[in-house]
Amino acid sequence: MGVTVKDVARSAGVSTATVSRVINGDSRISGETRKRVLQCIAELGYKINNIARSLKTNKTYTVGFICPELPNSFFMNIAKGVEDELKKHGYSMIICNSNESAEQERERIDLLLEKCIDGVIIIPASDEGMHYNRFKEMNIPVVLADRLTEDFVSDSVLVDNVNGAYSAVEHLINNGERRIGYIGGDLRLTTARERDEGFRRAMRDYCIPIDESLMKYGDFHIDSGYEKMKELMELDEPPRYVFISNYFMHIGATKFLFEKREQLKSHITIASFDDIDLSSILGFCRILVGQPVMDIGSKTAQLLLSRINGEELSFPQIIRLKTHLTIL
Amino acid sequence: MGVTVKDVARSAGVSTATVSRVINGDSRISGETRKRVLQCIAELGYKINNIARSLKTNKTYTVGFICPELPNSFFMNIAKGVEDELKKHGYSMIICNSNESAEQERERIDLLLEKCIDGVIIIPASDEGMHYNRFKEMNIPVVLADRLTEDFVSDSVLVDNVNGAYSAVEHLINNGERRIGYIGGDLRLTTARERDEGFRRAMRDYCIPIDESLMKYGDFHIDSGYEKMKELMELDEPPRYVFISNYFMHIGATKFLFEKREQLKSHITIASFDDIDLSSILGFCRILVGQPVMDIGSKTAQLLLSRINGEELSFPQIIRLKTHLTIL
DNA sequence: CTTTTTTGTGCATACGATTACATTTATATA
DNA sequence: TATATAAATGTAATCGTATGCACAAAAAAG
Structure with a gap:
């Protein structure tokens, strides 16, 4: 500690400029000198001071x-x-x-x-x-x-959120379902907005009118997933398929379903964004949109x-x- | 950008030393001067260069x-x-x-x-x-x-891992159970070792001999939790109570139980370390040792x-x- | 009205590196 | 052999700030 280019220079019998050049791999330094300098650096245990370097560079x-x-x-x-x-x-x-x-x-x-x-x-x-x-x-x-x-x-x-959401929803539709619940995020976030668009576009492309009472908007957090799934399930005729637009709401939603599993009228299938950690072990999930995180x-x-x-x-x-x- | 103490000093008609002192709250500077310097700093949009400062300090x-x-x-x-x-x-x-x-x-x-x-x-x-x-x-x-x-x-x-584990296990025991499965971590980690100690100490204090066939050691990750729970459940007489010494193994273990829930011979109750995110929504868990993370x-x-x-x-x-x- | 103390500033150097430019030495060219 | 060129190294300024020391002016003490 405290050993600087000066010390190295003195010890190697060269100028600080030369030492600096060796450190920075300047090709003009002769093999002879370079070796000597490197040796001194090792012997003295010299460590460059990046603060000083940053000041210059x-x-x-x-x-x-x-x-x-x-x-x-x-x-x-x-x-x-x-x-x-x-x-x-x-x-x-x-x-x-x-x-x-x-x-x-x-x-x-x-x-x-x-x-x-x-x-x-x-x-x-x-x-x-x-x-x-x-x-x-x-x-x-x-x-x-x-x-x-x-x-x-x-x-x-x-990521291509629109197409990600689209393909998940498309898959649900191809399963033969037309009533699809939706739990999305705050539309001020681009990700939420884009996934929303993907959902709606898929529905439109398959000529399914959107039932706004099945469209729930949360905030991408666990609690809101719980809450929104609750709202969906408390409808007179709850959807049996639900698309959820992020991981944490997926967890929350699952939590709700799990707690009330005995009271559910029919089996629920979830398609969700984000394939991380536990997504795959959350019991109701069949479709995951994975992001290359x-x-x-x-x-x-x-x-x-x-x-x-x-x-x-x-x-x-x-x-x-x-x-x-x-x-x- | 590019404006330094020098510029401020010149503009305020003082020396750089004075500027520096104002910046660093040196009490000896007169209110008059201080005000002028601060004004110039604001006008010129001066921002201190912390690299240079670090070099000195x-x-x-x-x-x-x-x-x-x-x-x-x-x-x-x-x-x-x-x-x-x-x-x-x-x-x-x-x-x-x-x-x-x-x-x-x-x-x-x-x-x-x-x-x-x-x-x-x-x-x-x-x-x-x-x-x-x-x-x-x-x-x-x-x-x-x-x-x-x-x-x-x-x-x-x-955290006090020993007592944390101890109290969880104690609670299981007080529930009337003496055969308690254990899924712990690699004993090279102090946390794993201490929780292990807590477990064993509780058993000893309640005069329950430890059945080493119920003691499984994983690596604190999801997969090993899955694996170790599998091993426990495949015993001739699986334990109905299991203590798990961290969050991720808890998740893995739950995953296993969830997947095989139809084949389980009896209901399983888990006590686990770490009360975060989903611990509380993992279906088999009744006891959580929370850390003030x-x-x-x-x-x-x-x-x-x-x-x-x-x-x-x-x-x-x-x-x-x-x-x-x-x-x- | 001195003398001492306090207060407020400036001067100049240091922090530890990089680098433009100058200089020396070696090598190539005429 | 003299000269031009290239290669290797040194000199010294610089980056932007902090601070010990010196010093002048003002205030306090005598």
Whole structure:
């Protein structure tokens, strides 16, 4: 600790410039000198001080990751993909929890702006994105993951929600069912909106009029899944097939069905978005729309790194990954 | 962007030293000057460059967080507690995934050491901790969360696993059952070991001989929970009560029971560690040992910050938080 | 009305690296 | 052999901030 380029330089009998060049792999250094310097580095246990380096180079090899919730397997699978990809390139990631609030998102942005990050990945907390412009102003590349925002055009990586939902619903219809219940998310989220569109489009394409009393809107959380399924089941004539547009509402809905399984008039079949952790063990589920979650993460990271490295790409890059249907 | 103390100083007609002092709240600056400087800062849109500051002060206001798995609600609840607490103090956190491997843990440590962090929180991937010494050598405080390690003595925050397990098992026994199945984790993890001890101690205290054929050891993951429950149920005389020592194995075990529910000879009751997300909706569960997960996080962060700020505390600080029993 | 203390600022250096430019030495070319 | 070119290294400035020390002015003490 405390050994600097100067010490190495002195010990190797060269200038600090030479030491620096060896460290940075400058090809002009003679094999002779390089060897000597490397030896001294090893002997003295020299470790580069990246703070100092960053000051000169204006690069921190650190990116921010803002996400609406930490204990959320969906987001964390994305995070995992990101972290993995970043690590390959020597980058690390500062994680920030926006708690699904644009307000807190702003606070975290303040924090991140102070840290001189090279780029930032955001899973938007809402459809507001104006405040992301502060990164743009500082010339810090931004890539959105999973969701888009209304007012902030940006590189993004997400899945084809419309077709994902469409294919699931289509499959239900092909099973011979026309009365299909729906539990969706807050339409201010693009993901919720797109899945909603997929649902409606499938129904329209099969000439099934939409019964709005079967359309329930929650907030993508467990409790609301429970609540909305309850509402559906308390209808005079509950649907026997239900499409649920995310994982957590699926869990909640299942919880309700499980608790009331004795009172159910008929067997319920669920089709749901997100094939993670327990989806497949939730008893009523037969159809799952799987998202390539880790891929979202790694693609996002790759895109960000491209921007950071100033690669020429048209703007905005919007990468849509395909979902895949699993029938249980 | 590009505006530095120098610009502010020139604009306010003072020296950079004065500007710096205003920024850092030095009380010796006259109200007059302070006001003028602050005004110029606002007008010019000056933002401090924390890299430069860190170079001088040797503080980055950043800590590392190494954890065995990102998509894991237990760890992420801890992370949330940490992030929350850190944020209050202006710190941010670099998150690293060790993938439950000491090997990868080492790689992440390399990465973190290069980043000049002020401290690090580790949820150990295994019982090896020798490599954590590298932080100690650099004088970087370390706090372990949730688990201890064999060979690295350290400040730590964890729960009273022994008594947590004990009380759950005790409750089963008080229900009148003496044949109790057990699905535990890899004994190389302190958490697994302690819960094992709790189980055995309760049995001993109630004078119930332990039937080793009912003791199954998995690895804290879903699949092994499934597997071990299968083994238990395939015994000639399966236990009707089972204690499971973590969340994920609980899920796996439930999955098995759910799939085979028609073939079960009798009703199964589960007592399990960890009261998160779905524990309570898993059909066979009646007893849950809840951990104060977010508290683990915030306490860990608090302890780390104390060390970073050089507060006088005896070493090591081992904080044990109490679990609480929930009967469903 | 000195002398001492306090208060408010400025000067200059340091933090630890990178890098443009200058310089030396070796090699190739005429 | 003289000169042009290339290769290897050194010199010194720079990145943006913090801070010990010096110093002047103002306030307090004598």
